[in-house]
Amino acid sequence: MTLTRAALRYKLAPYGHAVVGKGAFSIVYKATEEGSGKTVVLKKSRVSTRVKRPTLQHESRMLQLLNGHAAIPAAYGYGQLEHFEYISMELLGPSLAEQQKDGTGVMVKTVIRIVDQVLAALQHIHDLGIVHRDIKPENMLCSPSDPSKIKIIDFSISKLFSHGQPTKYDPLRERKGIVGTIYWASLNSHNGLDLAPRDDLESLAFVALYLLRGTLPWKPRPREESQVRSQEIVRLMKSSCSGSDLSDGFPKEFGELLSYSRSMEFNQLPDYTTLRLAFQSIAEGKCYTGNNGPLDWTPCYPKLLGPILVEPAFPDTEDEDTDFDEDEDDLGKNSYCGWDMDIWDRNGNRDKDLTLPAALKAELDYRTPVIVHVQGN
Template sequence: MTPAPLRYKLAPYGEAWIGNGAFSIVYRATEEGSGKKVAIKKSRVSKKVQRPALQHEIRILQLLQGHVAIPAVYGYGHLEHFEYMSMELLGPSIAEQQKEGAGVMVKTVIQILDQALAALQHIHALGIVHRDVKPENLLCSADDSFTIKIIDFGISKPFSHGHPTKYDPLKERRHITGSIYWASLNSHNGIDLAPRDDLESLALVALYLLRGSLPWKPRPRLESQARSQEIVRVMKTSCSEPDLCIGFPKEFGDLLSYSRSLQIHQFPDYQALRLSFANLAERVDHTTDNGPLDWTACYPNPSGPILDEPEFSENDEDDGTDSSDDDRPKDSYRGMDCDQWDRLGNRDKDVTLPSQQEVELDNITPLIVEVHVPWCDW
């Protein structure tokens, strides 16, 4: 049976906006008929594009349904000028919960890790690599203060079982996969990403939550992509796992070491990792049960490592373009205009699901036929 078409109405102006990413914006909306409150993710894209980004993302989410950490999805529509995805309305991200510059309680970090490891096990078991694990993509459930959901599968892909490819991001002027601050060393080195890389990013998230910061700082807005990538790569390479973990239980440093020790085709031992942190919780008189997450601010003042920013030759980054006018995604949807429709072209088939699987997933996804924006009736 074909699912009934869906119609949505965005919340009033000033109340609708939830957040935005490189090429999308998320709104609060209401499903007409049922009154269900949902989140609507919207991306500007031409109808000429046959494999747009949100269509890929909802296929991934449909594939992953059935795990508590995967948000429910309700519908997809590719209308004139925009594509839309409706999904479960969630609470704040752990990035929003953490106070700027402060650390988080060890118990809370263990609780988050336990849930995230279970989520990654589910995602990887279905052949998918997330490729952008970071605090902004780990959201609290709207229904309780304990459950963590993982979002933003826009750059996720099936992982390859063949020989890994490799490129030089600096020499070839190519962007790394994921977010620079949280990316694995393999991503910085242009190596195909695998489950081990999601685990490495998660380990960096855990250390950041504990410490309140990491030795590499967010890069200046207008700095060239090549410079940002290379400086952060050198600083990450210079940081030993034990140094990052000074003053905290060694299990957190061990998680980073373990992730970097895995081969590309190896799956992490998720159960052993979860048991290790469960034992740690017991040792420090905590539990990994369903109690509320404690966001009490901690100021641990981590003692190491302190790194100087490495030298970077201007010749290395001069690719003949103005770094303030490059074509990499900006962290704002509002700057996008019609000239970017074609730039958001068809998704490469190498990073999509098999065609037959895509058709099966499309058949179970209700179609969004209308999204009413009350403040744009003019």
């Protein structure tokens, strides 16, 4: 007897309420599952049927592989229809970036709870041989059913660990982008090294220090600046900042998390137990234990002791590129707008390094219900 995968149909929320987010290659909508009436988010990306290893198909497989941990959102289905592909997922609450007020810090007890949960999530991810590669506040969302819990999203560039020596390229000389997001990426990413668990840990350290401080010494780059110029300026500034510099005025364990991540070898797994115990010790010392309620987002205004950096000089380069998107305000109005067509041009075959073994792909795809219809797109 041949078993068939379940078929899912969705209807997008009414115009004006449907779009809830945007990724590098996707738009995220609120939608309703026909039959059950369940509200979900539907992540949509333009892709040709000729493309091998499309973005959301890879993310769907990663979510199925990681399923079973409290910090991993539920994925309900995947489908490729005409010129688009879709993942339906659990509806989540605001991200850490949305919860934090502009320019203010977050209470130490809240940051400790976040770090502890993300360390547990990273241990689950890394134990399965996967590196996330884009840890940042925008990819950490609160659970609407339990606002004390954090979930990790966006596994579109996650990959299995590489073995042996890491690959390396020169982003500046070769005029290539780095893996991840410039503001949160590890120094290894800026230097063109293949990423490993140590790099997820370094990005988590940046997130924790940012939440405490309300800012980091390197500023978000101007949108019209070339990607290569932005990468190099931020790389030089990150190289000038040690963990002890960035954690001055806060518990030293936050700076030690950054220092530890930078000291690790490529093939080394973090000592998650020791790291979590260190942050639990801070909580016990400050009598933060026993607080299992919603995370406290009361703004803090810390007195930052350092470091203060001057932006390094960087020569102008010819043929500067830009990621500026003139059609950003048109998201959701027309699925064939200029932004969509730009995605069509850029979303080619995925990096072969993101390919899972054939047998594993077949198993993961078999587990995933198929999205067969989306109304209102």
